Amino acid sequence: MSIQVSSELLDGMVLALLKREDMYGYIITNRIAESVSISVSTMYPVLRRLTTAGLLETYDKPFQGRNRRYYRITVAGRMKLVEILKDWEQYKISLDEILYPKNEKHHTREGVK
Amino acid sequence: MTVEEYFSELAQELQPMPAADRDSVLEYYHEYTEDAHITSGDALTVQLGTPKQLAAQLLANQSIKETVTVNETAPTKPHYRQNAHNTWLIVLAVLSLPLSLPLSIAVGAILFAGLIAIAAVAFAVLITLGALVLAGICVTIAGLYIGFTLIFSNLFVGMAYLGFALIGIGLTLLLAPFTYQTTLFFVHATSNFSRYLYTKVTRNKHLSAEGGSQS
Numbered sequence: 001m002s003i004q005v006s007s008e009l010l011d012g013m014v015l016a017l018l019k020r021e022d023m024y025g026y027i028i029t030n031r032i033a034e035s036v037s038i039s040v041s042t043m044y045p046v047l048r049r050l051t052t053a054g055l056l057e058t059y060d061k062p063f064q065g066r067n068r069r070y071y072r073i074t075v076a077g078r079m080k081l082v083e084i085l086k087d088w089e090q091y092k093i094s095l096d097e098i099l100y101p102k103n104e105k106h107h108t109r110e111g112v113k
Numbered sequence: 114m115t116v117e118e119y120f121s122e123l124a125q126e127l128q129p130m131p132a133a134d135r136d137s138v139l140e141y142y143h144e145y146t147e148d149a150h151i152t153s154g155d156a157l158t159v160q161l162g163t164p165k166q167l168a169a170q171l172l173a174n175q176s177i178k179e180t181v182t183v184n185e186t187a188p189t190k191p192h193y194r195q196n197a198h199n200t201w202l203i204v205l206a207v208l209s210l211p212l213s214l215p216l217s218i219a220v221g222a223i224l225f226a227g228l229i230a231i232a233a234v235a236f237a238v239l240i241t242l243g244a245l246v247l248a249g250i251c252v253t254i255a256g257l258y259i260g261f262t263l264i265f266s267n268l269f270v271g272m273a274y275l276g277f278a279l280i281g282i283g284l285t286l287l288l289a290p291f292t293y294q295t296t297l298f299f300v301h302a303t304s305n306f307s308r309y310l311y312t313k314v315t316r317n318k319h320l321s322a323e324g325g326s327q328s
Binding site: 024026027029039040041044045047048066067068 | 148
């Protein structure tokens with residue numbers, strides 16, 4: 001896919017993933033990379049930023065004689081996710097207005113009726 | 114290149130970073146490498162770029178992050194300041210109430226008086242026009258009546274009165290449509306103005322209700 005994902009959107013995707021369950025870096029990277037083209041090295045800064053912003057917290061879990069760092073969404077993170085989803089919804093609508101002009105007109109006409 | 118070599122080089126390149134940050138970066142990528150079952154430094158280079166490239170990216174990100182956090186905290190301060198600002202404005206408004214209340218009443222009274230004056234002028238214009246039309250009709254009827262009664266005994270006086278009657282007809286025909294249009298205009302203007310007032314008042318109410326729910 002040639003469309004680049006903004007960092008705000010990437011934040012939202014990570015928060016949405018972690019809302020379902022706690023994950024560690026490798027899994028998060030893979031899940032995100034399944035749907036958008038990102039390089040492996042972009043994930044660390046995202047996780048780091050979200051953690052320092054208090055939207056995520058980390059805890060270590062022993063795994064095969066080493067530690068795995070899990071990321072967990074905080075209450076602030078959940079609130080941020082709601083905010084991002086709202087923004088995304090708005091953004092999607094305003095983009096669709098331009099990308100699908102006919103379709104959108106049809107929609108608003110129905111809405112007026 | 115082995116994985117260990119890759120990481121020692123990365124650690125070297127990350128020297129400008131604070132030690133705690135550097136440790137957490139290295140830990141993260143160590144863990145990633147093990148989870149991804151990457152066993153050679155070359156495979157790591159394919160995924161992450163050379164240690165130098167990765168380090169440059171991380172360092173750049175750190176500086177961006179710092180500016181971002183500065184930017185993120187910046188807008189909250191003016192917000193508080195704005196609130197304080199508003200509070201002071203309210204205090205000021207309350208303190209100036211003894212002066213501003215009579216002043217606002219006076220301004221309101223002046224506006225009201227102006228409105229009354231405009232309405233009075235409009236009413237006067239309408240009444241005048243109506244009176245002129247009525248006068249035209251009266252002159253017509255009187256002229257016709259007197260003219261016809263006098264025309265047989267006194268031809269010229271009777272014709273003069275018939276002439277007055279014709280003037281009356283002309284005046285009425287001229288002024289009647291004009292009066293009608295003017296009346297319509299004033300009616301429209303009044304309804305438009307009251308509609309404008311209504312929307313203004315209701316919108317203000319709506320806005321204040323919204324503001325109340327937000328705070």
